[in-house]
Amino acid sequence: QVTDPLAKEGPSSPSYDWFQTDALVTIVIYTKQKDISLDSVTADHWDDSFRAETVIKDYSYLIHIALSHEIQEDFSVRVVDNVGKIEIVLKKKENTSWKCLGHPLENHNSLIPKKDTGLYYRKCQLISKEDVTHDTKLFCLMLPPSIHLQVPTGQHVYFKLTITGTEIVKPCTPVSDPLFSELKEPVLPNNKYIYFLIKIYPAGLFTPELDHLQIGDYVSVSNPKGNFKISQFQELEDLFLLTAGTDFTPMVKVLSYALTNISSLRKVKLMFFNKTEDDIIWRSQLEKLSFKDKRFDLEFVLSAPTSEWNGKRGYISPALLSEFLKRSLDTSKVLICICGPMPFTEQGMKLLHDLNFSKDEIHSFTA
Ligand code: FAD
Ligand code: NAD
Known part of the structure; x- marks a missing residue:
């Protein structure tokens, strides 16, 4: 019996069941929550074990089973x-009737706070790597067929590499997204590919090693983490994005999700801080998007520009923010997303409070 930490919040606890046909075994998870989508589930099949982690509100429900019979590598979700029902369809290797699904492994059928779940890794293959700016590259990783993993908007994963016998773990936010792939050729199909924009620090611990990987090499990628919730977009009218350097990455999916899915949205404004023009990631893609979608405004601010730069200059400041953060209507529902180097974010949060934005109107991205 699963203890029910969700009970005090109203809904009842999740459960699972299974059934079979000659060729298939279907595991059904009843989350009893409405806002469940494909990115709520991360599932891995490894040897004879099957593991599916479902995020339900701030909890994680785990199915973890040593299967009684062999299955094919790929499965569907x-x-x-x-109704919040998830169906995971496994393909039997042999058309025999299963008497049971298997036996429980560690933490099977448990519901634990999401913050208490560990990182679970799977190996992903490096498919391509291309320059985006002088120091930032777009990495494309391919998930194995035995994995279902989609990173929700505003969330990140952890990379793990073993470097001279020591495991190094660093967070990174995927940018894979139809809006940008539409502007960027070639497009790789389906959810099997994850894209990351990564700045290589020559003196850094992790990024030079990642950069040294050859096409076809593997890197371990964790399940998604992060506290951004799509529900923050509900009824949203004005979305302001304040970001600096490579910390732009969470904004890619946020921007695209909002423009594609939020019907109440009037305006999205991105203020993007960089040192020089050469440091601006996906400048022309952003400019094209702003040209194409009149709801989207774009402002670049440089802290170390050349003398030819005609745009805004400096670090994040009261003058820049008070001019930029204008609601489209006095009563507009607003969300401000902020992500940058620590001093940028700290300064920005202080300025936002000084400008009387409430906690609910601000989301700061952190690990
Ligand atoms: P580090 O070893 O951390 O060093 C980075 C640079 O800083 C080097 O030049 C180093 O010499 C210098 N340095 C190190 N320590 C100090 C110090 N104390 N004072 C001054 N300088 C110092 N990065 C991305 O590129 N893309 C992403 O999408 C991305 N997403 C992220 C999401 C989250 C939630 C978080 C928290 C971080 C994210 N990052 C992202 C940053 C990433 O996790 C790494 O921090 C970054 O890649 C640097 O790692 P590194 O080990 O190569 O460098
Ligand atoms: P960057 O150095 O290119 O800076 C981009 C912009 O951030 C600047 O133009 C400026 O507008 C703003 N900024 C930088 N320092 C600031 C400060 N002290 N106060 C106010 N604004 C400031 O940024 P990047 O190299 O793309 O770094 C992005 C992220 O990478 C950082 O958030 C950080 O997490 C990580 N990083 C970590 C370390 C470290 O571990 N010490 C070092 C560098 C970067």
Whole structure:
């Protein structure tokens, strides 16, 4: 029996069941929550074990089983909208009837606070790497067929590499996204590919090693983490994005999700701080998007520009923010997302409070 930490919040605890046909075994997870989508589930099949972690509000429900029979490598995951039912369809290796699904492994059928779940890694293959700026590259990783993993908007994963016998773990935010891939050729299909924009620090611990990987090499990638929730977009009218350097990465999916899915949205404004023009990631893609979608405004601010730069200059400041953060209507519902180097974010948060934005109107991205 699963203890029910969700009970005090109203909904009842999740459960699972399974059924089979000659060729398939279907595991059904009843989350009893409405806002469940494909990115709520991360599932891995490894040897004879099957592991599916489902994020339900701030909790994680785990199915972890040593299967009684062999299955094929690939499987599919479906979500039945509105009723919060997840179906994971496994393909039997042999058409025999299974008497049981298998036996439970560690933490099977448990519901634990998301913050208490560890990092679970799977190996992903480096498919391509291309220069985006002088020091930032777009890495494309491929998930194995035995994995279902989609990183929710505003969330990140952890990379793990073993460097001279020591495991190094660093967070990174994927940018894979139809809006940008539309502007960027070639497009790789389906959810099997994850893209990351990564700045290589020559004196850094992790990024030079990542950069040394050859196409075809592997890197371990964790399940998604982060506290951004899509529900923060509900009824949203004005979205302001304040970001600096490579910390722009979470804004890619946030921007695209908002423009594609939020019907109440009037305006999205991105203020993007960099040192020089050469440091601006995806400048032309952003400019094209702003040209194409009149709801999207873009402002670049440089802290070390050349004398030819006609745009805004300096670090984040009261003058820049008070001019930029204008609601489209006095009563507009607003969300401000901020992500940058620590001093940038700290300074920005202080300025936002001084400008009387409430906690609910601000989201700061952290690990
Ligand atoms: P580090 O070894 O951390 O060093 C980085 C640079 O800083 C080097 O030049 C080093 O010499 C210098 N340095 C190190 N320590 C100090 C110090 N104390 N004082 C001054 N300088 C110092 N990065 C991305 O590129 N893309 C992303 O999408 C991305 N997403 C992130 C998401 C989250 C939630 C977080 C928290 C971070 C994210 N990062 C991202 C940053 C990333 O995790 C690493 O911190 C970054 O890649 C640097 O790692 P590194 O080990 O190569 O460098
Ligand atoms: P960057 O150095 O290129 O800076 C980009 C912009 O951030 C600057 O133009 C400026 O507007 C703003 N900024 C930088 N320092 C600031 C400060 N002290 N006060 C106010 N604004 C400031 O940024 P990057 O190299 O792309 O770094 C992005 C992220 O990488 C950082 O948030 C950090 O997490 C990570 N990083 C970590 C270390 C470290 O471990 N010590 C060092 C460098 C970067």
